[in-house]
Amino acid sequence: MKRILVLVFAALLAAGSVFAGGQQEEAAAGNSIEYVSMWNAGEPQAIFMEEMAALFEAETGIKVEITFAGRDILTKIRSRLLMQDAPDLVDQDFSELSGALLRDDSVLVEPLNDFLYNEKGPEGQASMMDLFDENLMKLYAKDGNIYFFPYEFITSGFFYDKSLYAEYGLSAPTSWDEFISNNKTLTDAGIPALALDGNISFYNAYYYYWAVARTLGAGNLMAAASDKSGATWDDPGFLKAAEMVYELSAGGENLFQSGYAGSNYPAAQADWAMGKSGAVLCGTWIPSETKSQQDAGFDMGFFPFPEIDGGKGTIADVEAYLIGFAIPEGARNSAGAKEFMKFISKEAYADQLAKDTVNIAARKNSYYPDLLLEVKPYLDSAASFHVSYDGVMQGQPEWFANVFYPLDNDLVFGNITPEEFIAKIKADTIAYWKSK
């Protein structure tokens, strides 16, 4: 028995040693790049990246070693960067990348201006920049430098059940009043007009951020968050936005599903996908995320957050939430990483990304999946872009989490009136900046 145990132990130890290669032992060679990805193995984007890596290796001979680190990739990467152990390529949404790697006190990623303006495009375009809307690319620029290279474009708005709307003679609203009227028609018929999982604060935050974008225009929420005196909150536009949100809440017309404040993700969005509510305010990932819950004939429509009479923001101002690559400072094979970025931007692959992942590719004029076709006209007619949550999530993350979220949740749940919201957020913002 003892001998058997010893043999088993020795065999397992040997197996352990064989399978156990250290990361530093696998240092990137000249003909390989290390890519640490925000996706998790098995996600459509992860499968796409694996396929791209294989095709890239076949074409160039450069091996792409991918680690699927998941959404908290930047926590892991930041410590590696500080230990001078940078991978060659990372990806994440640009707000996260910007917040983690592009701080005022330390820039931990390489600028890509030379690559974007002087490198020819994959189909012979004069420059890589020709593949994208330049305004979009400059959204996250810092001191004139562009640091990130996008491959996926996300925006947010209302996704609605077209069949349900048609059943009640409704169509996509073009104004706030029409939006309220549509929602009332549905709630009067006993159908929740809006679905919301109240336990996700950043979903709740969509409402107020978008309302401010419509009353005052982009950039104002960020200005209010950054104003140490709190005086910016005195602008009536902020109160108007709070009134819009309150009107939807349990304190106002009560247009969300019953018990929405306590609804746990993904209960409400799953119900919506199964035809139990009218619309959901979410990012363009929602068609893909709810795909396995939708009825076979689920007819999904899209409309942007409605404009309001006298508001400064219009639907031509589109939210841009970009996902893409960054090359960390100290990357051993920065040239290989750039080559991979260029490879993946080919028209055919941008289309494939959109098709396989049911998302929008960042490259101009790419394919749109059926479920997102209704988003296209709004993007095509965009006059300007602003970053998600008006940039507050990455620009003032502490304020956003500790000051804004609690009060915004209270407003969305109808626990406080618009006037109380403004008074409290002004006071809390002043207190927040005093504590700094």
Next chain:
Amino acid sequence: MMTVKKINLWSILSKCFLYFWCVFSIFVFLWVINSSLKTNREFFGNIWGIFQTPQFENYGKVWNNYRMGTYFMNSVIVVVPSVLGLLAVSAPAAYILARVDFKLKKTLTRLVSFGLGIPYQLLLVPLFFLLFDLKLINSLTGLVLVYVALSIPFTVFLLISYFASLPKSLEEAAEIDGCGPGRTFFQIMLPLAGNGLVAAGVLNFVGLWNEFLLALTLLSKDSKYTLSMGLYALQGSLQYTGDWVALFAAFTMVVIPTFILFILLSRAIVAGMTMGAVKE
């Protein structure tokens, strides 16, 4: 003459609580298995309902597409050598501390007890740097070494009581028959402490099988993830793809090995844990 048993309210309450706890645990476990065999629409349509047609492909999907097979093998590769190595180190140490009198015995025993009181979260940063210097970050061998080292105090402490409860006369008889200390340990005392070793092995196995924080700190390459890490990654992946039933399949996969282990070895575990509890 009939004896009237005194009704003990506390005992009734405790039993009721334990029965409730058992029923609740079994219900949750069965609910997870039931959910793992549904489609997503079925699950969200009626979360308490029984599956219509069992969706075994949920298991195939997480095993193949989401790399649970790799994570499972990594867990086996890490946990089995860790437990065996741990017992190989801890059993002789516990035997010596329990049976042999020497000068520093009490001090060493106390040191082992102190080890139990150190929360390993405090060691994360130094451990990370140590393994980084040794080029053992992202290495399953590194994780095995850490698991063995950090589990020694608990295991030695547990085994001391088993060895201490064995009769002294056995050692004396072995000595008279010409056994040296090594042979006495391996051929006489170690087999007698079998239940204790099984209990220590299973308790460590379960703890290490479910261990997350150290794996999260020391492994960043997904090809090296253990099951708990894989499950965490899978949770991220499946919530973004909306494939929640596959997540239940993964939960079941993670729980099943420890569940089977407990069923197979429950007698030995209970015997091992109660051994030495009373003097007879």
